[in-house]
Amino acid sequence: MHGETARRARPRRRVSAASRDLMPSTLEGQITMEKTPSYFVTNHAPKRIHSMARDIKLIIVVRNPVTRAISDYTQTLSKKPEIPTFEVLAFKNRTLGLIDASWSALRIGIYALHLESWMQYFPLAQMHFVSGERLIVDPAGEMGKVQDFLGLKRIxxxxxxxxxxxxxxxxLKKPEDSSTPRCLGKSKGRTHPRIDPDVIRRLHKFYKPFNMMFYQMTGQNFEWELGEDSGPRGSPD
Structure with missing residues (x-):
């Protein structure tokens, strides 16, 4: 999951030196964009961004939280092969079926919880939610919606x-030249480890009420309940 911010040229407000350094000046006719996966789930981020640019536009890329958690674990496992199995980390008590929602890989996927913090500072009209699943099967369609949201011509x-x-x-490729298409690096798209199907089922059950809440809050049905297969590949995130 990524959070992105975008803003058009506008009069400067008084902001901290740190904020100015992180978000460069925007010239007339330009849109400045900045992204990081951590914005959406960082508690103090909404207030800080609002104090810097309250008319900013926010782009949030989300995917099935179960798949997202497995992808997160896969990335960590590649760097720390000694960590416990996904099944061990996912439960406080597996016998009792108690999910460990404090584990960051799982907590990030409680999107409704994080969105509540952002909606305290920004109206929903300033947010655009990109489906990670649709971004893979129809990247041009999702990018078209992003361009519309930003008020850009569909290039x-x-x-x-x-x-x-x-x-x-x-x-990604540039159709006007014959250069090699740009794909994400070797660290992306790793094959997921096999996860016990019972654990995946329990996680889908855990996330379902939060997903329903997220659908209501955003006015979008991401249909994560229709595809409960975690899939063999990691995320391009």
Whole structure:
């Protein structure tokens, strides 16, 4: 999951030196964008961003929280192969079925909880939610919606993407030249470890009420309950 911020040129407000350094000046006719996966789940981020630019536009990329958690674990496992199994980390008590929601890999996927913090400072009209699943199967369609949200002409279209079967997600290309298409690095799209199907089932049950709440809050049905297979590939995030 990523959080992105975008703003058009506008009169400067008084902000901290640190904020100015992190968000460069925007010239007339430009949109400045900045992204990081941690914004959406960081408690103090909404207030700080609001104090810097309250008219900012927010883009949030989300995916099935179960798949997201497994992808998160896969990335960590590649760096720390000695960590416990996913099944061990996911439960406070597996016998009793108690999910450990304090584990960051699982807590991040409680999207409704994080969105509540953002809605204290920003109206929903300033937020755009991108489906991670649809971004893989229809990248041009999702990018079209992003461009509409930002008030941009639809420049990025189908001709800018091709599906990489090896990685399992789209790669970006420039149709006007013959350069090698740009795909994400080797650290992306890793094969997920096999997770006990019972654990996946329990996690879907755990997330379901939070997902329903998120759908209501955003006015979008991401249909995560329809695809309860975690899939063999990691996320391109």
């Amino acid at each position: 990025v279209t189908d001709k800018h993407f091709y599906f990489n079967k090896t990685k399992g997600f789209p790669c």
